[in-house]
Amino acid sequence: MLKVRVIPTLLWKQVGLVKGVGFDSWRRVGPVLPAVKVYNQREVDELILVDIIAHQSSDELDIESIDDFSQDCFVPFTVGGGITRIEQVQKLLRAGADKVCVNTAAYSNPELLSEIAKRHGTQCLVASIDVRKDSLGAGWQCFSHAGKMPTGREIISWAREIEDRGAGEILITSIERDGTFQGYDLALIEAVVRAVGVPVIASGGAGNYQHMVDAVKQAGASAVAAASIFHFTEQTPAGAKAAMQAAGIPVRSNFIGNGRIT
Amino acid sequence: MRVGVIDYGVGNLGSVVRALEELRVKPILITRAIDMHTVDSFIMPGVGSFSDCAKLLGDGGWIQALRQEVLVESKPLLGICLGMQLLATTSIEGVADNTSNGLAGLNFIPGRVESLRSLGCNLRVPHVGWNEVTSNTSVNGTFDGIPDGTDFYFVHSYAFVPDNPTHVVATTVYDIPVTAAVRCGHIWGTQFHPEKSSRAGFQLLRNFIENPTC
Numbered sequence: 001m002l003k004v005r006v007i008p009t010l011l012w013k014q015v016g017l018v019k020g021v022g023f024d025s026w027r028r029v030g031p032v033l034p035a036v037k038v039y040n041q042r043e044v045d046e047l048i049l050v051d052i053i054a055h056q057s058s059d060e061l062d063i064e065s066i067d068d069f070s071q072d073c074f075v076p077f078t079v080g081g082g083i084t085r086i087e088q089v090q091k092l093l094r095a096g097a098d099k100v101c102v103n104t105a106a107y108s109n110p111e112l113l114s115e116i117a118k119r120h121g122t123q124c125l126v127a128s129i130d131v132r133k134d135s136l137g138a139g140w141q142c143f144s145h146a147g148k149m150p151t152g153r154e155i156i157s158w159a160r161e162i163e164d165r166g167a168g169e170i171l172i173t174s175i176e177r178d179g180t181f182q183g184y185d186l187a188l189i190e191a192v193v194r195a196v197g198v199p200v201i202a203s204g205g206a207g208n209y210q211h212m213v214d215a216v217k218q219a220g221a222s223a224v225a226a227a228s229i230f231h232f233t234e235q236t237p238a239g240a241k242a243a244m245q246a247a248g249i250p251v252r253s254n255f256i257g258n259g260r261i262t
Numbered sequence: 263m264r265v266g267v268i269d270y271g272v273g274n275l276g277s278v279v280r281a282l283e284e285l286r287v288k289p290i291l292i293t294r295a296i297d298m299h300t301v302d303s304f305i306m307p308g309v310g311s312f313s314d315c316a317k318l319l320g321d322g323g324w325i326q327a328l329r330q331e332v333l334v335e336s337k338p339l340l341g342i343c344l345g346m347q348l349l350a351t352t353s354i355e356g357v358a359d360n361t362s363n364g365l366a367g368l369n370f371i372p373g374r375v376e377s378l379r380s381l382g383c384n385l386r387v388p389h390v391g392w393n394e395v396t397s398n399t400s401v402n403g404t405f406d407g408i409p410d411g412t413d414f415y416f417v418h419s420y421a422f423v424p425d426n427p428t429h430v431v432a433t434t435v436y437d438i439p440v441t442a443a444v445r446c447g448h449i450w451g452t453q454f455h456p457e458k459s460s461r462a463g464f465q466l467l468r469n470f471i472e473n474p475t476c
Contacts, residue, residue, distance in 0.1 A: 096276035123417040255462035
């Protein structure tokens with residue numbers, strides 16, 4: 001049976017990892033490399049690393065750093081932030097990324113998604129969507145540039161479009177819930193899960209293990225991503241998986257060699 | 263044993279090379295088909311669409327070289343994910359209708375590549391994540407040291423259906439039984455990504471490198 005993944009999200013800003021609240025008030029968390037190393041040693045299911053300021057500059061992506069970070073990563077590694085051109089994708093894959101995550105550039109150039117999917121396959125493309133609740137209270141609106149800029153796109157139609165263009169997974173983040181520990185926006189996750197046929201990764205707001213259970217059981221998420229809960233509390237991906245398993249959700253057991261699994 | 267990683271322009275090469283280095287193997291990146299004779303065995307990664315990869319293999323002269331090295335010289339080959347699907351006779355990926363016979367693969371392990379949907383899978387596609395793999399116990403070697411039920415990392419929308427069921431050495435279940443690994447003597451293929459399956463993946467890579475023809 002396919003296992004539900006618990007995915008730590010690493011937000012990378014200049015020299016280190018950060019984490020904010022509502023995509024703002026960034027706190028320093030520490031350097032990237034040891035974080036990747038520790039998560040790898042603990043056999044997390046997957047890692048997502050996003051350069052949250054790459055979209056602000058026209059410089060080339062920092063491929064060298066990605067190369068360093070992936071040195072010790074033997075679980076799936078999704079890398080995002082500042083991807084605007086197809087050529088960047090092969091560079092990231094050569095540097096050690098397994099999938100790429102595209103957000104801001106997709107709004108101005110949706111064709112980029114189609115190109116990546118055609119060249120590298122849908123399984124290589126994670127489309128990330130950041131949303132806020134619509135001011136009228138009906139639905140959610142999409143924001144680009146790390147949550148700063150309204151795009152005028154409504155979540156459901158946008159999710160369907162990026163699926164049609166070949167996104168293999170959708171990472172959906174509630175900006176309002178981000179860093180609040182109040183739990184995922186279950187109505188949002190469920191709306192996206194119903195709208196598309198690809199796996200949906202819930203993000204934004206996890207504060208305890210039960211929130212993760214709810215995202216899967218109530219909203220139908222295929223995976224749960226979280227950052228603050230792992231950076232700022234004692235809770236761990238392994239703890240999350242144990243809690244999910246206790247709630248009847250299939251999770252991955254770790255392989256320790258010598259013919260044993262735990 | 264010199265292990266070559268075939269670099270035909272696509273694929274998560276970085277990850278494959280890192281995983282081999284972790285096993286104390288110094289892989290040699292093979293960027294030209296004419297250099298294939300310099301190594302003893304091959305790993306063929308693959309990320310992308312079957313049609314694009316098949317075209318890259320053809321354009322780069324890889325198909326002739328692979329036939330010579332793998333079929334004539336009997337050098338071991340491990341295809342990963344799309345690299346495994348390229349071992350098939352044909353694939354329907356990217357083929358607009360069912361009237362066509364599909365796109366040609368290497369035909370090293372006869373069979374077809376079909377979409378998970380057309381095979382009857384009604385769950386979310388792509389099939390992404392860690393799933394349990396059960397090996398066919400009558401086949402030695404491939405899964406040595408790896409107990410049944412071990413999770414490996416999958417990410418794919420198409421699946422390989424070999425003509426000869428004995429070529430399927432492991433399966434997983436995603437609504438339907440899905441080929442997880444194939445084997446025809448020294449030719450190996452895995453639908454999952456051993457290079458991204460942590461320690462279980464290392465064990466499988468070790469089995470291939472240490473004993474590919476058992």
